[in-house]
Amino acid sequence: MLTIKNLHAEVEGKKILKGINLEINKGEMHAIMGPNGSGKSSLASVLAGRDNYTVTEGEVWFNGKNLLDLAPEDRAREGVFLAFQYPVEIPGVSNLNFLKTALNEIRAYKGLPALEAREFLKLTKEKQQLVDFHSNLMNRSLNEGFSGGEKKRNEIFQLAMLDPQLAILDETDSGLDIDALRIVSNGVNKLRDAEKSFVVITHYQRLLEYIIPDFVHVLYNGRIIKTGTKELALELEERGYDWLKEELHLKESV
Amino acid sequence: MILPFYQALTEDVQALSAQVSAPAATALHDIRRKALERFTAIGLPSLKTEAWRYTNIQRYLKEFPYELLTTATPVSAAVAESKAIPELDCYRVVLVNGHLQADQSVLPEGKGITIGAMSAHTTAPGFAHFNQQPHLAGESLAQLNTALFADGLYIELAANTVLDKPIHIIHVYSATAHAFIQPRHLWVLNRSAAATIIESSVHPETATVAFANSVLETVVMENAELWHYNVQQGEESFREVHTTAAQQYKDSRYHHFNFTLPNTPFTRNNLSVALNGSHTETNLNGLYIANKHQHVDNHTFMDHIMPDCNSNELYKGVLLDDANGVFTGKILVHQEAQKTNAFQQNNNLLLGSKADINSQPQLEIYADDVKCSHGFTAGQFSEESMFYLRSRGIGEDAAKALMVNAFSHDITDAIKVPALQHHLQEQIAEIMNN
Ligand SMILES: Nc1ncnc2c1ncn2[C@@H]1O[C@H](COP(=O)(O)OP(=O)(O)OP(=O)(O)O)[C@@H](O)[C@H]1O
Ligand SMILES: [Mg+2]
Numbered sequence: 001m002l003t004i005k006n007l008h009a010e011v012e013g014k015k016i017l018k019g020i021n022l023e024i025n026k027g028e029m030h031a032i033m034g035p036n037g038s039g040k041s042s043l044a045s046v047l048a049g050r051d052n053y054t055v056t057e058g059e060v061w062f063n064g065k066n067l068l069d070l071a072p073e074d075r076a077r078e079g080v081f082l083a084f085q086y087p088v089e090i091p092g093v094s095n096l097n098f099l100k101t102a103l104n105e106i107r108a109y110k111g112l113p114a115l116e117a118r119e120f121l122k123l124t125k126e127k128q129q130l131v132d133f134h135s136n137l138m139n140r141s142l143n144e145g146f147s148g149g150e151k152k153r154n155e156i157f158q159l160a161m162l163d164p165q166l167a168i169l170d171e172t173d174s175g176l177d178i179d180a181l182r183i184v185s186n187g188v189n190k191l192r193d194a195e196k197s198f199v200v201i202t203h204y205q206r207l208l209e210y211i212i213p214d215f216v217h218v219l220y221n222g223r224i225i226k227t228g229t230k231e232l233a234l235e236l237e238e239r240g241y242d243w244l245k246e247e248l249h250l251k252e253s254v
Numbered sequence: 255m256i257l258p259f260y261q262a263l264t265e266d267v268q269a270l271s272a273q274v275s276a277p278a279a280t281a282l283h284d285i286r287r288k289a290l291e292r293f294t295a296i297g298l299p300s301l302k303t304e305a306w307r308y309t310n311i312q313r314y315l316k317e318f319p320y321e322l323l324t325t326a327t328p329v330s331a332a333v334a335e336s337k338a339i340p341e342l343d344c345y346r347v348v349l350v351n352g353h354l355q356a357d358q359s360v361l362p363e364g365k366g367i368t369i370g371a372m373s374a375h376t377t378a379p380g381f382a383h384f385n386q387q388p389h390l391a392g393e394s395l396a397q398l399n400t401a402l403f404a405d406g407l408y409i410e411l412a413a414n415t416v417l418d419k420p421i422h423i424i425h426v427y428s429a430t431a432h433a434f435i436q437p438r439h440l441w442v443l444n445r446s447a448a449a450t451i452i453e454s455s456v457h458p459e460t461a462t463v464a465f466a467n468s469v470l471e472t473v474v475m476e477n478a479e480l481w482h483y484n485v486q487q488g489e490e491s492f493r494e495v496h497t498t499a500a501q502q503y504k505d506s507r508y509h510h511f512n513f514t515l516p517n518t519p520f521t522r523n524n525l526s527v528a529l530n531g532s533h534t535e536t537n538l539n540g541l542y543i544a545n546k547h548q549h550v551d552n553h554t555f556m557d558h559i560m561p562d563c564n565s566n567e568l569y570k571g572v573l574l575d576d577a578n579g580v581f582t583g584k585i586l587v588h589q590e591a592q593k594t595n596a597f598q599q600n601n602n603l604l605l606g607s608k609a610d611i612n613s614q615p616q617l618e619i620y621a622d623d624v625k626c627s628h629g630f631t632a633g634q635f636s637e638e639s640m641f642y643l644r645s646r647g648i649g650e651d652a653a654k655a656l657m658v659n660a661f662s663h664d665i666t667d668a669i670k671v672p673a674l675q676h677h678l679q680e681q682i683a684e685i686m687n688n
Contacts, residue, residue, distance in 0.1 A: 048645050052637075076647035088642045092660025101656060102646040109647070141660075158646065 001026050001197055002067075002166055007058035009046045016042045018222035019058070024166070027194040031208055031233060032201045034219035035241050040201045041085050043219065044170045048082040049075050062166070076102075077109035079165035083155035083172050085201075090142040095154070098142050099124070099161055106162060127160040131187040148175045156187050167191075168199045173207040185210030205237035218244060259320045259434055263398075267294055270322050274402050282376055285385050289400035296394040308580040308612045309551045311395075314493055314520045318463045323433035324404035326350035329458070331358050334424040337454040342673035344420040344452070350428055352405045352437030352468075366415030366447075372406040372438060380410035380442035383473045387499035389526040389555060390469070396497050396524070399469040403438035406468075411447035411478075420481075420671055425455035427464040427492065439470040443478040443506075450481040452674060457492040465493040472498065474506040476531065481670055483511045487681065488518035497524040504531030511669065514542040514550045515681060521548070526555035529591075532562040540569035541665045543658070543685055544577035545606070551580035556598075558591040561621075567598040570665055572658050573609035584616040585626060592621045598628040603661055605634065605654070655686035 002024040009017040016039050024030055034040050046053045047060065049072035060067040067075060090098075104114040115123070128135060131153050143151050152172050159167050169188070173181055188198065188211055200211060208216070208230055216233045218226040220241065225248055226232065236244075262270050271290055298315070299306035327350070334348040334355075347369070348358035354371045361369050368378060375381055390396040407423060427435055443449060457464045474480050488494065502508050514521050527536050542550045556565045571579045583598045602611045615628035635657050643653040659666075659682055666682075669675040 048641075050641055071650075072641060072644040073647050073649050073653075076645055082645055084642065084645075088636075088638045090639050090642070090657075090660060092663035093643075093656050098643070098646070098648075098656065101652055102643075102648050105649055105652060106647040162646065 001063060003059075003061040005059045007043075007046065007060060008056045009042065009053045010056055011042065011053050016053075016222055017046065020222070020224060022217070022224065024197050024199065026197060028197050028215065029192065029211065029213045030197070030199045031213040031216045032199060032219050033203065033216060033233060033236055038219045039222045040219050041170055044082055044168045044199075044201060047075075047080060047168060048072060073105070074109070076162070076164070077106050081159055081162060081164035081167045083152075083159060083167065083169040085170040085174070087143050087151045087155055089144045089146070091144045093142045095140060095142050096124070096138050099158065102158075102162060123161065127157060130160050130190055131156045132183050133157040149177065149180045152176060153180065153184060156184050160187065160191060165195065166197050166199070168201070170201045171203065172200070173202055173204060181207065182210065205233040208233045220244070259322055260316050263298060263315065267398075267401075270402060273322055274324055274404065282384075286401050289385075289397045292391065293394050293397040293401055296397065299394060305553060305582070309522055309549065311495070311522070315465070317493075318432040318465075320432045320434040320463075320465055322402065323351060323429050323435050324402075326353035326355075327428060327430070329355075329426050329428045333426050333428070333456060333458045334358055337424050337456050339422065339452070339673055339677045341676070342420070342422065342671065344422040347407060347421060347423045348426060349407060349423065349437065350426045351435045352403070352425075354405070354407065362417055362419070362421065366412035367417070368408070368410040368412075370408055372408045372440060375408040375410075378408065378410060380444070380473070381408070381440065383442055383471065383501070384440055385471070387471050387501050387526070388528055389557065390471075390497075390499050393497065393524060395467050395495050396469050396499070399436045399438055399467055399497070403436045403469070406437040406439040407441075408439070409441040409449075409451075411443045411449060413445040413447060415444070415447045417449040420450035420452055422452045422454070425453065425466070425468070427455065427457040427466055428459065429462055429464055430459075432463045434465045434467065437466065437468045439468070440473075441470070441480075442473045442475070443480055444475045446477045447475070448479040450483075450671060452483045452485065452671070454485045455488055455492070455494075457489050460489070460491050463491045463493065467495045469497045469499070472500045472508070474500065474502045474508050476503045477505040478503075479507040481509045483513070483669070483671070483674060485513045485515075485678070486518065486521055487513070487515040490517045490519060492518045493520040494518060495522045495524070498526070499524075500527045502527060502529050502531060502534045502536065505533050506531065507535045509537045510539065511665070512540045512552065513678060514540075514544065514552075516543070516545045516548060516685060519546075519548055522551040522553065524553050526557065527565070528557045529559050529563045532560045534560075534563045536563070536565040537668070538565070538567040538569075539665050539668055541571075541662050542569070542579060543572040543574070543662075543682060544579060545574040545685070546576060548577045549580075550577070553580075553582045555584040556586070556596060558585070558587040558594045558596060561590060561592045561594065563591065564595045565597070568665065569600045570662055571600070571602040571611060572661065573602060573604050573606055573611060575606040576608040577606055578609070579611040581611070581613040582616065583614070583628060585618070585628070587619040587621050587624055587626065589620040592623045594621060594624040594626070596624070596626045600630045601661075602632040603634065603658065604632050651687055655683045658682060658686050
């Protein structure tokens with residue numbers, strides 16, 4: 001579904017991604033871990049099309065389309081979704097209106113008619129329950145004055161509403177208390193199916209007990225330096241990243 | 255031989271006066287004569303006139319060979335209908351070039367309600383307020399209007415009269431040649447009366463240009479309340495200087511909303527409020543969304559004459575393409591006007607590559623126990639917000655429309671007529687999506 005080949009990207013002249021290779025197939029759950037500043041959010045941003053990043057080398061293919069050629073909205077319409085590490089607050093744009101616009105723009109792209117008000121409300125109710133998203137937040141301005149946890153839940157709620165093929169969750173678990181974490185993880189698990197893929201970026205192995213990944217990648221200094229299974233996450237939790245660095249130097253010098 | 259209009263304005267305004275049918279009431283005749291003298295003395299504003307520094311009115315007056323038009327020709331009802339606000343349950347007043355069209359209007363009736371042509375009400379009790387608003391004297395175009403106006407709408411609500419529905423006034427401007435049209439209106443709300451009045455205007459012809467120089471005086475007497483909405487969504491063939499001069503008395507509330515939307519190339523709004531009593535509340539809200547080469551000038555004046563009054567002014571602008579905005583917010587707090595609260599804010603989104611705003615607060619405060627503030631911003635959309643919206647599949651134009659809606663929401667949210675609120679939100683979205 002998604003193929004990243006030798007991806008290099010920079011921001012404000014600073015090289016951030018230095019040759020990422022990653023293959024994601026239908027139905028897979030990938031976790032990306034790595035120290036602060038290693039480039040995890042940058043990778044997510046480049047995939048979503050944030051325009052302050054410049055891709056200097058490499059390719060990204062999504063369902064046979066060159067993702068890097070597409071505007072951010074077209075990537076979303078093709079089925080890429082990014083749950084932001086820091087969702088923005090947009091005063092004056094109601095959550096409900098925002099979602100309706102997004103949903104209908106995606107439907108129009110696919111040649112589908114706009115949802116009737118009744119169908120939209122039904123869908124909203126259903127998905128709200130999935131992440132226990134309070135309906136009083138629906139009529140409020142987008143993320144304005146939301147608590148950290150509410151913002152993260154809103155990201156997952158949007159994910160559920162927009163139903164993408166590939167969802168990238170950037171530290172959606174950070175700052176969540178254990179109840180919220182359980183709710184969010186359950187929501188994600190319910191959305192999992194054979195057609196959809198996920199990339200979860202996280203610092204905490206804790207999340208991966210709820211959302212069991214097929215692969216765990218370690219991103220370090222703009223490169224994926226190791227790939228393993230969920231056991232790797234446990235090991236990272238216990239030992240940190242230094243041993244990996246040493247192992248890597250060892251390998252490189254051999 | 256009749257002089258061309260612009261030349262007459264500058265050289266022989268008396269000649270224009272001869273074109274206006276002599277008014278019946280002699281008192282009015284006298285007022286007109288004095289106004290004409292005053293106009294001649296002040297002359298047309300130029301770029302040297304302090305209040306017109308950023309608007310070259312002479313350029314607009316010379317733009318077409320206008321003729322002074324004082325009459326109305328029949329206009330099909332469809333013209334006014336085109337400005338109807340969907341789902342709005344209201345009375346309707348249709349004026350053509352300032353002349354009331356009774357057959358196209360649905361007027362409120364009942365005890366305490368007087369509504370009709372200015373020309374038919376020069377002896378009504380409320381007409382004593384005519385031309386009394388103190389700021390009109392300094393404005394030469396208002397003097398010109400006083401001297402030469404043909405007709406307009408007179409409304410008087412007796413004490414304790416509360417209108418059950420809004421009045422929607424549709425100003426139709428219609429002419430077969432380029433025309434300069436000067437309606438004059440006076441609305442008086444006596445003690446504890448209340449009304450909601452919405453204004454729209456339309457100029458159906460495309461081959462000829464109409465320039466309206468209209469003056470409205472509103473008088474909000476003790477404890478009365480007026481909600482006043484002016485929707486300027488005119489045609490490319492329309493130009494306008496729109497003067498609203500309000501007077502408020504003790505405990506009264508005046509809520510003014512001005513919306514300027516495309517496509518009229520030139521709009522100048524003079525809005526001034528004189529507070530003649532204490533404990534009043536004044537809310538001045540403005541929203542201008544301009545595109546192409548539109549020039550929109552909002553010139554406002556809050557005159558705090560009496561103590562213990564509150565005024566709140568919020569003007570917001572979205573300037574697209576090459577649009578040019580001007581905002582002036584004058585607040586004058588007289589020495590007697592202690593315990594005044596006067597707040598003013600002007601925020602702008604500059605979205606066009608050549609869009610521009612000139613904004614000037616003018617605070618003159620002679621009392622010492624007051625709370626006054628003003629603020630100004632001009633900026634673009636936040637890139638973060640745009641990216642967030644686009645990352646959800648919302649195209650650039652739709653994202654901008656959402657953001658503009660968000661920017662203007664504190665003004666549109668304050669609209670107390672749901673149908674009007676909905677209508678304007680839709681109009682804003684439509685403008686942004688084109
Ligand atoms: N706009 C920017 N200008 C300059 N440098 C930037 C910019 N955005 C990110 N960077 C830098 O890029 C590097 C990678 O940042 P990124 O946010 O991708 O890290 P991360 O792995 O997501 O970290 P964290 O775990 O803290 O979220 C950091 O050194 C960061 O300072
Ligand atoms: Mg990050």
